[in-house]
Amino acid sequence: MKIKKFKSIAKNVIEYEINALKKLRSSIDNSFDQIVKTILNCRNGKIIISGVGKSGIIAKKWAATFSSTGTPSFFLDASNASHGDMGQITSNDIVILISLSGQSDELKNIIQYTSRNKNIKLIGITSKKNSVLYKNSDLKLLMPSVKEADLGNIVPTSSTTVQLALGDSIAIACMKYKNFNKLEFKKFHPGGSLSIKLKTVGDLMLSGNKIPFVYENTIMRDAIKIINKKGLGVLIIKKTENITSGILTDGDLKRLNQKFENFSNIKIKSLMKKKPISIDKDMLAAQALSIMNTKKITSLCVHIGKKKNKTIGIIHIHNILNANIS
Numbered sequence: 001m002k003i004k005k006f007k008s009i010a011k012n013v014i015e016y017e018i019n020a021l022k023k024l025r026s027s028i029d030n031s032f033d034q035i036v037k038t039i040l041n042c043r044n045g046k047i048i049i050s051g052v053g054k055s056g057i058i059a060k061k062w063a064a065t066f067s068s069t070g071t072p073s074f075f076l077d078a079s080n081a082s083h084g085d086m087g088q089i090t091s092n093d094i095v096i097l098i099s100l101s102g103q104s105d106e107l108k109n110i111i112q113y114t115s116r117n118k119n120i121k122l123i124g125i126t127s128k129k130n131s132v133l134y135k136n137s138d139l140k141l142l143m144p145s146v147k148e149a150d151l152g153n154i155v156p157t158s159s160t161t162v163q164l165a166l167g168d169s170i171a172i173a174c175m176k177y178k179n180f181n182k183l184e185f186k187k188f189h190p191g192g193s194l195s196i197k198l199k200t201v202g203d204l205m206l207s208g209n210k211i212p213f214v215y216e217n218t219i220m221r222d223a224i225k226i227i228n229k230k231g232l233g234v235l236i237i238k239k240t241e242n243i244t245s246g247i248l249t250d251g252d253l254k255r256l257n258q259k260f261e262n263f264s265n266i267k268i269k270s271l272m273k274k275k276p277i278s279i280d281k282d283m284l285a286a287q288a289l290s291i292m293n294t295k296k297i298t299s300l301c302v303h304i305g306k307k308k309n310k311t312i313g314i315i316h317i318h319n320i321l322n323a324n325i326s
Contacts, residue, residue: 012149013149013157016146016147016148016149016157016158017149017157017158017161019146019147019158020144020146020147020158020159020161020162021161021162021165023144023146023162024143024144024146024162024165024166026144027142027143027144028169031139031140031141031142032141032169032170032173034139035123035139035141035170036170036173036174036177038094038121038123038139039071039094039170039174040174040177040178042092042093042094042121044092045090045091045092045093045094045120046072046073046074046090046093046094047063047066047071047072047073047074047093047094047096048073048074048075048076048088048089048093048094048095048096049062049063049066049073049074049075049076049095049096049097049098050075050076050077050078050081050095050096050097050098050107050110051078051097051098051099051107052078052079052099052104052106052107053104053156054156054160055098055099055100055104055156055160055163056075056077056078056098057160058098058160058163058164058167059075059096059098060075061164061167062075062096062098062167062170062171063075065167065168065171066167066170066171066174067188068185068188069171069172069174069175069180069185070174070175070178070180070184071171071174071175071178074088076088076089076095076110078104078106078107078110079106081106081109081110081113082106082109086109086110086113089110089113089114089120090120091117091119091120092119092120093120093121094120094121094123095110095114095120095121095122095123096123096125097110097111097122097123097124097125097133097137098125098126098163099124099125099126099131099133100126100127100128100143100156100159100163101126101127101128101131102124102126102127102128102131102132102133102134103128103131103132103133107132107133108132111132111133111136111137115136121138121139122136122137122138122139123137123138123139123140123141124136124137124139124140124141125140125141125143125163125166126140126142126143127142127143127144127145127146127159129142141166143159143162143163143166144162146158146159146162182198182284185198196323196324196325197284197286197325198284199284199285199286199323199325200281200282200283200284200285201279201280201281201282201283201284201285201288201300201302201313201315202281202282202302202313203285203323204285204315204319204320204323205281205302205313205314205315205319206232206313206314206315206316206319207312207313207314210230210314211236211311211313211314212226212227212230212232212234212235212236212314213235213236213237213238213311214226214235214236214237214238214268215237215238215239216237216238216239216245216246216267216268216269216272217267217268217269218237218267218268219264219265219266219267219268220256220263220264220265220266220267220268220271221264221265223235223248223268224253224264227248227250227253232299232314232316233249233250233251233298233299233316234247234248234249234250234298234299234314234316235247235248235249235268235272236276236301236311236314237268237269237272238311242310243309243310244276244278244301244309244310244311245269245272245274245275245309246268246269246272246273246274246275246276247272247273247276247299247301248268248271248272248273249297249298249299252271252272252273256271276301277291277295277297277300277301278300278301278302278303278308278309278311279291279300279301279302279303279315280302280303280304280305281302281303281304281312281313285315285319285320285323285325286320286325286326288300288315288320289317289320289321289325289326292317292320298316298317298318299314299315299316299317300314300315301313301314302314302315
């Protein structure tokens with residue numbers, strides 16, 4: 001078989017799955033809204049998701065995506081449910097069952113169990129309207145009938161792609177309704193490259209005694225001692241205890257040294273740059289790095305909220321680069 005044939009197969013598989021997704025998009029109706037609202041209103045119970053075979057694998061993905069986007073949920077193994085794990089389902093829970101046929105034997109015990117408790121909501125996700133799952137679900141979503149990507153139309157491919165996209169759609173709908181933002185997302189992803197991308201200025205900034213503060217009336221002789229001691233190549237000048245009024249860098253000192261024969265007794269307020277750039281502590285560190293590169297500077301003052309003239313930290317370009325952020 002020629003390699004070119006393999007490329008053709010790949011394109012055909014993708015085309016089948018694209019067509020399946022188009023059918024899913026066209027089939028979304030009010031039942032989708034009802035399911036999202038029901039999940040959002042689940043405050044005293046749990047979101048439990050289950051399926052069998054490939055649908056079970058997709059169910060695990062649903063649960064993982066829900067949990068990472070602010071809708072806590074977990075996967076229930078359908079086989080183990082019939083051997084004691086059914087006890088994980090309690091009153092006020094929402095059970096979501098995913099099944100292409102809606103007839104899987106392993107799911108029937110879960111369906112029967114949930115039907116005995118009126119305080120448990122059963123959401124059925126299936127493509128068969130005459131199935132046990134569809135008929136016995138409190139809320140149901142009928143997935144479109146799609147052609148699988150293999151020649152015999154038997155291998156779960158297009159159908160599982162549809163299931164996956166549907167789960168993502170529900171998760172993102174809930175996420176947007178809750179205004180679940182990057183900072184909250186970061187809390188659930190403390191490890192790996194994703195966590196690095198989501199680090200904020202507040203995570204990396206220097207604070208407290210590490211901030212190279214001096215007052216406006218400090219003479220340059222003393223200011224130079226402080227800039228050398230702190231080792232950041234910058235001074236943050238304060239007008240009062242809580243008000244920042246200026247900044248001075250080691251680059252400024254070099255230029256001043258060329259301009260004045262002796263400026264050691266001059267007060268720093270006469271030489272500082274006024275209104276230094278300040279950023280919010282919740283800004284992503286990657287965005288702060290972008291500002292530094294654009295402005296061609298190496299340090300930024302850090303504030304909280306609208307209090308731009310009250311410096312609570314300083315972030316240096318090395319703090320960002322050392323965190324492997326680029």
